[in-house]
Amino acid sequence: MARMGFVGVCGFVLLVSLLTLGACSSAPSKMLGAPVTGYNHTSAAINRFSVNGAGGPNLGPYLGGGAEVCCGMLPRVWTPDLRAIVEWEKDPDPYSYGKWSERPYSDAWTKRMNEHTQTYSRHKAVVDIPQYGENVCALQVHFLPCDQVRVSTTCYTPSNPKYPDRAYFEMKESTTCPVL
Template sequence: MSQWRLFGGMALGMLGTLMLLACQARQDMLSAPVAGYNHTSAAINRFSVNGASGPNLGAYEGGGAEVCCGVLPRYWRSGMKAVVEWQKDPHPEWKEKPFSDAWNDHMKEHKQHYSRYHAVVDIPQYGEAVCALQVHFLPCDQVRVSTTCYTPGHPKYPDQAYFETREATTCPAL
């Protein structure tokens, strides 16, 4: 009986230590909602940044919805990267009534034209506050990440130029 008590006490002690270490590790991380801005005529059906999912984005939409939560180190370090993955619908217009038989038939064919992308991009320097992981989908399948606390309407918003971007008729080969 005493051996089981000793073993149980050791197991609880080890579990407590692991929990304490996990809490300390989390103090080195910040959570931030994920937001997206689509600067293209395609729909972004789904996307993620460092594994955290963001909202679906219609053509030339974004900023309205945030999804919780992405994670970043509390302190920025030079060379930090984000992995962004997304699925794009190049022709998001529909003539059929949603979920009708005609729509379902069209959708089966339409989904075959979705394309998937993966990019590793720089995370710009941030201070002690990270208000959101903002992902900007740009023409020619380019993507950028921002961590600013400002919104696009604010004069100090650092990514205002993205909203002036126009889609090219042809994209350079990468």
């Protein structure tokens, strides 16, 4: 077998290094990660929800904001047809167990809780994602009366005067909802 000289070995190492570096791309990814947070503007509890499959936190009734959960994914570049699929489970009477006479976690209480969970409803909505720029700070999901839901990508929090979704916090829950 022929022996490689010092220059040949250095050339080989340089070639392998360049090929290895070429495999690593410095181009930005096509997707952005964003924490998922929720705001519940209803008297029901949102037991769980997801946005495009990314889970969100449990939200109590009229909860102005839940903890953020990582991470939802959005395309780096917004397009006018961009939508989100939001799925959620709702407990219409989240405090009912506080009125029960059964001893908590007894067999009778567990039976009653199993019956109560049968009142939970599951929902799914496809909603528009509003235009965003280079930065997406969070996927904010607003659960509104009558099983309506909206998604926002603002970097502002509800306490900021520039927060675009302030009107949701002033909505009143209706006793009747339109049949869709």
